[in-house]
Amino acid sequence: MSDGGRAWRERAVRDAVLAGDAAAWRGWYDDHAPALAAYVRWRCGGLPDLADDVLQETWLVAVRRLRAFDPAAGPFAAWLAGIAANAVRNALRSRRRKPTRPLTDAPEPGSDPTAGATAERVAAALAALPAHYEAVLRAKYLDRRTVDEIAAEQGVSPQGVSPKGIESLLGRARQAFREAFEADHD
Amino acid sequence: MTDPDDLESLLAPRPTPEPRPGFDAALFAQTERALARRWHLRRASRAAVVAGVFAVGGLLGWGLRPVPPAPDSDPAEPRVEVVIVPVVVPVSVPTESAPVAVVTAEPTTAAAAELLAEQADDPARAARLYRIAGDRFLLDAQDFRNSRRCYRLSLARAGDGGLRPAADDSWLLADLKVSLLKERHDATKNDG
Numbered sequence: 001m002s003d004g005g006r007a008w009r010e011r012a013v014r015d016a017v018l019a020g021d022a023a024a025w026r027g028w029y030d031d032h033a034p035a036l037a038a039y040v041r042w043r044c045g046g047l048p049d050l051a052d053d054v055l056q057e058t059w060l061v062a063v064r065r066l067r068a069f070d071p072a073a074g075p076f077a078a079w080l081a082g083i084a085a086n087a088v089r090n091a092l093r094s095r096r097r098k099p100t101r102p103l104t105d106a107p108e109p110g111s112d113p114t115a116g117a118t119a120e121r122v123a124a125a126l127a128a129l130p131a132h133y134e135a136v137l138r139a140k141y142l143d144r145r146t147v148d149e150i151a152a153e154q155g156v157s158p159q160g161v162s163p164k165g166i167e168s169l170l171g172r173a174r175q176a177f178r179e180a181f182e183a184d185h186d
Numbered sequence: 187m188t189d190p191d192d193l194e195s196l197l198a199p200r201p202t203p204e205p206r207p208g209f210d211a212a213l214f215a216q217t218e219r220a221l222a223r224r225w226h227l228r229r230a231s232r233a234a235v236v237a238g239v240f241a242v243g244g245l246l247g248w249g250l251r252p253v254p255p256a257p258d259s260d261p262a263e264p265r266v267e268v269v270i271v272p273v274v275v276p277v278s279v280p281t282e283s284a285p286v287a288v289v290t291a292e293p294t295t296a297a298a299a300e301l302l303a304e305q306a307d308d309p310a311r312a313a314r315l316y317r318i319a320g321d322r323f324l325l326d327a328q329d330f331r332n333s334r335r336c337y338r339l340s341l342a343r344a345g346d347g348g349l350r351p352a353a354d355d356s357w358l359l360a361d362l363k364v365s366l367l368k369e370r371h372d373a374t375k376n377d378g
Binding site: 017020022025026029033038041042046052055056059060062063064066118122137140141142174177178181 | 209216
């Protein structure tokens with residue numbers, strides 16, 4: 001589907017949902033819920049309770065601000081991901097501000113007791129990254145794209161990025177992640 | 187942590203958790219409720235806008251309605267209209283050559299003439315009307331007693347000039363005048 005066709009379809013669905021079409025909302029939700037849930041879990045370093053909170057907050061914010069969604073500015077999935085990224089940052093700040101709440105989830109029996117703390121550091125490091133670093137890391141590690149595939153997707157844009165450029169961008173993103181991860185450990 | 191494989195272990199997606207239909211259904215229901223609230227609010231706000239437009243229109247119509255003119259006077263007070271009705275009134279116009287006698291309606295019966303004579307302020311007019319009443323009693327009804335009474339009242343109102351004999355005096359009136367003159371002459375003679 002071309003970008004124009006995608007924008008036209010998403011605008012029609014958005015208007016139907018705003019007009020009170022419950023079936024349109026059901027279909028739209030079902031189309032995007034699995035991908036959004038996977039993204040939120042990845043952004044939360046696999047912490048289930050944090051992911052649930054962020055997922056709930058993301059959908060409720062999306063419903064509240066649905067009128068502000070502009071299909072011409074980007075796809076609905078990207079709009080939801082932006083809301084989720086903000087929700088992750090807010091949730092992490094909230095968790096760290098509360099002294100009574102443990103910073104890590106209780107480890108399951110038989111699992112690594114430091115896994116919860118590591119997951120939270122991953123989430124914090126991802127939240128600290130600039131958007132373009134986070135996007136290339138997501139394409140590489142969550143969506144399991146190759147460098148060539150990422151370059152092809154980026155090449156759709158007028159700027160056009162070569163695989164070598166993607167490789168370089170990926171290297172800088174990895175380095176920024178490591179620094180954020182280590183900084184959070186300190 | 188310089189090896190990219192370290193990041194693979196950190197950033198690779200975790201195994202997908204067990205599906206939780208309860209959580210997913212509750213989350214979707216929550217979004218549906220939030221959307222339904224927004225739909226209801228939107229409909230209510232639209233209805234409020236429509237109602238407001240109607241209310242403003244009604245108020246404008248009420249404010250711009252034509253006002254009836256205020257009554258000039260108190261409506262409880264009965265209105266009196268003066269209507270001029272032309273009435274023909276005979277007016278005597280004196281001329282130099284021949285004076286025209288005033289046309290007045292003469293009573294046709296003795297009783298009417300006597301009544302008018304009693305109400306007349308002018309002695310001369312009263313005398314004349316009593317004279318007419320006496321003539322009527324005498325000529326029409328041969329009522330000598332009332333005729334005599336009216337002649338005597340006429341002569342009393344007429345004064346001294348009324349005792350002069352006239353050509354149209356009836357025999358009863360002439361007799362009365364003579365009698366009165368004799369009485370006056372005798373009274374003067376006796377006084378002297």
